Amino acid sequence: MNAALQGIADAGHATHAHTGAWVAAQLRQRISDGLLPPGTKLSEQTLSEALGVSRNTLREAFTVLAGESVVQRIPNRGVFVAAPGADDVREIYRVRRLIEPAAVLWGDVPAGALDAMDVIVDKARAARAEGSVAGMADANQELHKALVSLSGSASLDALMEKVLAEMRLVFHAMATTPDFHGHYVERNAALVAQIRNGQREEAAAELRRYLDGAEHELLIHIGAIP
Amino acid sequence: MNAALQGIADAGHATHAHTGAWVAAQLRQRISDGLLPPGTKLSEQTLSEALGVSRNTLREAFTVLAGESVVQRIPNRGVFVAAPGADDVREIYRVRRLIEPAAVLWGDVPAGALDAMDVIVDKARAARAEGSVAGMADANQELHKALVSLSGSASLDALMEKVLAEMRLVFHAMATTPDFHGHYVERNAALVAQIRNGQREEAAAELRRYLDGAEHELLIHIGAIP
DNA sequence: GTAAGCAAGATTGTTGAACAATCTTGGCGT
DNA sequence: ACGCCAAGATTGTTCAACAATCTTGCTTAC
Incomplete structure (x- = not known):
């Protein structure tokens, strides 16, 4: 598992109104802080296990982040942290x-x-x-x-x-x-x-x-x- | 079923790269054309059946449209066409x-x-x-x-x-x-x-x-x- | 008669499993 | 070294299930 993901699951785990939005916020923060550098692949299985959410919920977060151009989605290839040129x-x-x-x-x-x-x-x-x-x-x-x-x-x-x-x-x-x-x-x-x-x-x-x-x-x- | 939804399922049904994006486009079009007026409730069950996609995929489309403020999501209440004031x-x-x-x-x-x-x-x-x-x-x-x-x-x-x-x-x-x-x-x-x-x-x-x-x-x- | 309260039903939120489609990887042969 | 192919892994999508919450309609008390 990526070291940058360690401890995410431990951070405040009270029931969240929208789990998808919470996951998106977590990833946004990690990316903004540079813990997940541009180009990093965000594997569905790895991340869903690390965050303790289902793959479906994680994909909802990906949709949010892709809409913000924080993340790039390549069909059948996966989701990557955006790497601006x-x-x-x-x-x-x-x-x-x-x-x-x-x-x-x-x-x-x-x-x-x-x-x-x-x-x-x-x-x-x-x-x-x-x-x-x-x-x-x-x-x-x-x-x-x-x-x-x-x-x-x-x-x-x-x-x-x-x-x-x-x-x-x-x-x-x-x-x-x-x-x-x-x-x-x-x-x-x-x-x-x-x-x-x-x-x-x-x-x-x-x-x-x-x-x-x-x-x-x-x-x-x-x-x-x- | 809402009359505005009739025929959506018939429109070009070839396999789409991203079904979620396709669903979002369909709804965006219907809303922009005024067929789904502001305030209309978009029921998950009704829409998923009308469009012939699963609830999960429909929810992904909702996430996209909510990000565009085309639609308003109220937790545990549902998704509504945005009604600007x-x-x-x-x-x-x-x-x-x-x-x-x-x-x-x-x-x-x-x-x-x-x-x-x-x-x-x-x-x-x-x-x-x-x-x-x-x-x-x-x-x-x-x-x-x-x-x-x-x-x-x-x-x-x-x-x-x-x-x-x-x-x-x-x-x-x-x-x-x-x-x-x-x-x-x-x-x-x-x-x-x-x-x-x-x-x-x-x-x-x-x-x-x-x-x-x-x-x-x-x-x-x-x-x-x- | 009206309003508060409650129970049943419906809808949304989230999960897990399953399968098809596609990509990646490693080995094979030329 | 290069291309090709099969096996494995990953993503895309669906289905079914259950918990949480909301809505509805009825009952009851005043």
Whole structure:
């Protein structure tokens, strides 16, 4: 049995409203944390035994995760943890480059939203100070999620969440994880300041340049651009 | 058996790669066409017999459709065709008001895209000339889908498709279906002309006003605004 | 007469087993 | 080394069963 699956069965086992949804959540977490790296095959028999659920219920969870593109289903071959490639990275940034600046430009900023973003920026600075790449990555994702949430739309929040989950898969697929985020800590801070000053258009334009650069850097690192 | 289900079993029955996906497609179609109106209960036993599939496979289809918000699942109560309310309408327009103008503003316009839009506008005019409300509604949805596709993003296309499907449910839920779209035919045409002229910012701003008005009109009609 | 409470029936949630279809693996022969 | 074929393993789908929950209709008390 895969070591990453050990102990899943022990975690809170009270009767769950929807067992299928619970199984999906467990797998989503394990995948997001990198315990189940991209490309890993998720065997029905192994997993159903490890999780203590029937194959049917597990397949329901697979259907949920496949709908979220967390997992790829190949007919008669099985289910694999999604392994995003260069095209997926480009698609991720197409989405981000559209909804993030749009939320900055047209979203309304509720009281406290900017303060919350400042807290996130401080968290990123603290992580940088102690050299925590993971901490910076988390803070970065948190900030960009907060930007999209200016839209006030749950659907866009969900789309952004899906996109960021795919970003985590991209990072997990990389052999070495250099510090992409260090460069962006202060750029994020400047962005928040611009929004606070009401310079929406400038912030949106800057954010688009920012995302262009980030995409380019990432594509170079995964070898899609020489 | 519900009359809307008659004949489903007869439609092309060759072995399907994924029966669950096929069942989901059948139901999605029936719901989108209004044969299964919002609020309809989808009984597992009835449907599994009508479609000639097992309850397990049907439940897999339900999981897919629930993930698309086409259907609402209430634990131990069953599955119902989604019945969007005023809040859902507001959410729909939050999304549209963000991604449509953003695609107009920042998308790149591939050769032929504008001509394709002109064709759609002509289709809308023809539908209006012969008084076909359904024809105008279809053309309208097609045009706005084309606007979002300027983004070049499959994810945003999918989100727009989901949103428009929800819009159809809203219309199906209305007792009377007045002509919302007649007013917008020429406004759509003007929008395409602005894009053709390179007046992106003006087009985006106009589109936002347009969507504001449409949301307001719809909310009034469903009685959410006095 | 109405409302609360309860029992019987129906529906959903989950499991286990079974079988067909397809894929993978290993050995075989050329 | 290469292709081919049979055996085993895995997935796709169905069926049957049972527990948990909901619905319905009846009874009973006030």
